[in-house]
């Protein structure tokens with residue numbers, strides 16, 4: 001049995017009323033709520049351990065440094081990386097992807113080269129590559145999707161050629177929920193000597209991730225989408241490729257020696273962690289990982305799958321619903337429109353009934369253009385959500401439909 005009651009009690013934010021109704025939070029793909037264990041870890045850090053790291057010989061500095069480096073090992077274990085120094089702490093998935101696009105682009109991309117991505121990317125994994133390609137005179141090539149919102153795999157494979165320098169794609173689409181066959185894509189790309197970056201922002205909170213098994217070159221994610229704090233994230237990169245990349249930001253911590261006319265750079269992972277890092281964020285992330293591990297990623301995936309199946313069946317029974325993303329392998333979110341009505345109208349009515357869903361383009365404007373819609377309503381589920389909450393959503397959508405289709 002999944003301990004849903006215990007879990008819900010760990011998330012204080014869920015226990016409040018909005019518009020005099022019990023809050024139902026279905027905007028988990030935007031950010032997840034935080035358990036008390038994470039909030040407490042941040043509080044404990046500032047109350048007991050706060051200090052700048054890697055630079056002091058005194059007690060607090062050593063304690064804070066040790067906790068920070070322990071966290072790096074725990075992230076390594078969480079995604080099953082080979083080395084702790086392959087884990088770079090960043091602000092989030094966006095910064096992780098920008099780091100790779102900027103440094104890789106600067107050293108490895110020449111005019112005429114190509115980068116392959118997909119139409120389902122979040123802007124965070126699209127704009128950095130698009131702009132880098134524009135700057136370097138390279139070409140961004142974009143794989144499409146089928147009517148179910150699944151990647152056109154043959155199309156994507158057809159785009160990879162001798163000019164391809166990188167394949168960058170989402171593990172899980174934040175709009176469609178599609179779980180992409182990333183292992184197969186990595187294997188295909190590697191046979192042609194092309195590295196692969198996976199945007200795991202929507203992956204790590206739903207699926208067990210093993211970067212060695214996937215064999216990807218980079219894997220990026222944000223703490224705040226996996227029950228941890230905002231402002232902290234991770235870039236995993238294989239040691240060899242990280243060694244080859246130039247530094248991203250320059251300043252303290254990332255140097256080895258500074259002379260008047262030149263500078264030598266620190267070893268991994270510090271080469272990519274310029275300036276004072278988000279130590280409190282790392283403390284929170286560590287607590288979030290512990291929470292996920294104690295709950296069990298496989299149990300979480302199974303529970304969320306049950307929620308997705310239940311919600312899909314109930315919402316499909318409402319006449320006139322249009323779904324965007326019906327892939328066979330899907331994470332726990334549903335994007336929809338009620339007939340020809342506008343997503344903002346639906347979202348606003350649902351909101352007044354106490355249910356938080358997201359509406360709009362979800363930072364995926366190329367995908368919206370491709371599907372020829374202005375946006376969708378997106379309900380995204382976490383493992384603290386319940387069947388009862390899904391029933392409230394169904395009732396709210398029926399009400400919205402009644403009001404909008406009159």
Ligand code: 7TS
Nearest residue numbers: 029030092093094122124174201202222
């Ligand atoms: N990649 C994907 C697939 C995402 O869903 C998001 C954020 C990002 C990257 C960027 O993450 P950040 O933490 O660096 O901002 N997605 C969403 C969303 O779907 N609604 O709000 C944010």
